[in-house]
Amino acid sequence: MNVADLPKVELHLHLEGAAPPKFIRRLAKEKSVDLSRIFDDGGNYAFENFAHFLQVYEAATSVLRTPQDFARLTQAVLEESAKNGVVYCETFLSPDFCGGGDVSAWREYLQAIQETATKAEKETGVTLRGIVTPIRHFGPEKAKRVARCAAETAGDWIVGLGMGGDEGQGRQGDFVYAFDMAREAGLRLTTHAGEFGGPESVWDAIRDLDVERIGHGVRAIEDPALVRELAAREITLECCPGSNIELGLYPTFEDHPMRALRDAGVPVSISTDDPPFFQTTMRREYSMIAQAYSWRESDFRALNECALNAAFCNEVTRERIRKILETK
Template identity: 55%
Template sequence: MSRVSEFRDLPKIELHTHLEGSAPPAFIRGLAREKNIDISGIFDAQGNYTFRDFDHFLKVYDAACTTLQSPQDFHRLTLAVLEETASHGVIYMESFLSPDFCGGGDLVAWRDYLAAMEAAAAEGQAKFGITMRGIITAIRHLGPDQSRNTARVAAETAGDFITGFGLAGAEMMGRPGDYTWAFDAAREAGLQLTAHAGEWGGPDMVAETIRDLKVSRIGHGINAINDLALVDQLAENGTVLEVCPGSNVVLQAVTDWNAHPIARLRDRGVKVTVSTDDPPYFLTTMSDEYDALARYFGWGPDDFADLNRTALDAAFCDAKTKAKLATRLEQQ
């Protein structure tokens, strides 16, 4: 039996979301109408996003992003996402932000977009009680050269709001070592590091990402389970996995919830966290994720408390913010 409503008010820490991918479909349709953009083909009869597979998902995602054309659009988007996310008990979220979608990666334009998102984050914290931090993210399938530009933009705008640097997109394009320059530059700028790996690639992709990019967190990382020596290395080194089970199931990175390795990874000592990735695309929320974990793996209050402690420890925010969040987690 579903217990989604039971989990809604439980305070949660979420580390792996894509801002554009968190846009409610009704919000995107509204922008499309305002701008006379025809993207009707990316929605099903019920008004939800629709796609066939991961490659088609990327195309639908890009089509939805064509409606986001100005800093004001991103201000509105950020507020809409924060309101929806907070309604499921999330008190802290990190979101991947792509300068490539915000002025084409131009630093001057990016500063305007960033100011709009940061203002919306402050407004969202005041209205909805949710704290947000941004992780500037290079898009892997745009290539290493573009990732260097993204890293420069990240280095120039690192601060209290932009606290991390990451890599997302089509995982099987190139190898992690191709993006070393970008990650070195981001590290030198004081940004904390994460990268998507092991969602579609095998354990070797996870191992190379850790070795070549020197990240503290891995986005997804679920295919590490196919190399138990690597799993033990992740546990020993304290590498944190940003696991998004609902996303993995919908995109068929795993066959179904029963086959998902999150419980096996955690039982072997790996630090796992839970996030929604691109929630409206996968018809999920953090409440739904907790409900599924309870139904399929029997996880209860102690397990969820442990997940949130792990996520808070791994969060890309300062000690003062973590202390405030810890107090809120302890109140439940």
């Protein structure tokens, strides 16, 4: 079997960041908003570095203004996931973009997203779950409001809290209150670290926030003691190689440390992060990784098993997805 055809589990996907450029251009036209500056001549998202990427991301998100906009976005994203063989996905959702951090407004957005996801699952076969996401560069106070939204809607569909945004703003420990609130509500925890923040940001995430997964985390490879700690604690890294390469962390897939981390006993998984921004897909990630590392079908099945074990869903959902992975 071509490894790209395997059923896939994806743990690290930003819903807004997965918006196809064509979808955002169409929505901008409907709302009479000029977003031409964020696209290149081919109609793709255009940015120069990570800081510029965040600006382009937030500009694209600016036309997502209503629950119905997010319902349409969810449908478009899940259709793309299905094309790439994804059978289970956890997506980051920010109440900052869905109602401005107001719990009542957030519930309206969430209802639209969840209803669309439930209907789309029957059509596409993709099971979606949500991880509520404070935006780091929006600051700790806004993170508290986001965490309250997460705590108020925690359950079988909203399953976790996971901070994104600019790692250069503040420290992981600044957000302890928000993460403690989510933990008390029964939510599972992850956070972006070890991408631009270096290995120390991963140490901070472990020590200060006590997370069980790390978004990216690949720069842990620079600290052997940290690698051993991740392996000993069985903290899963949500690796997004194509994203890291596109943003300049590593020049090629061959240079990406995911293989070395896995060889050292660190649990790793494969995700796309913000796929249309980085012109990637889950099929492409699998193909490029297989070529770079000479990994075979058995390796990718093991990676999917690792991702499923680290997923934040309930056990009923986990076992249902496991059967799909085993039979395809």
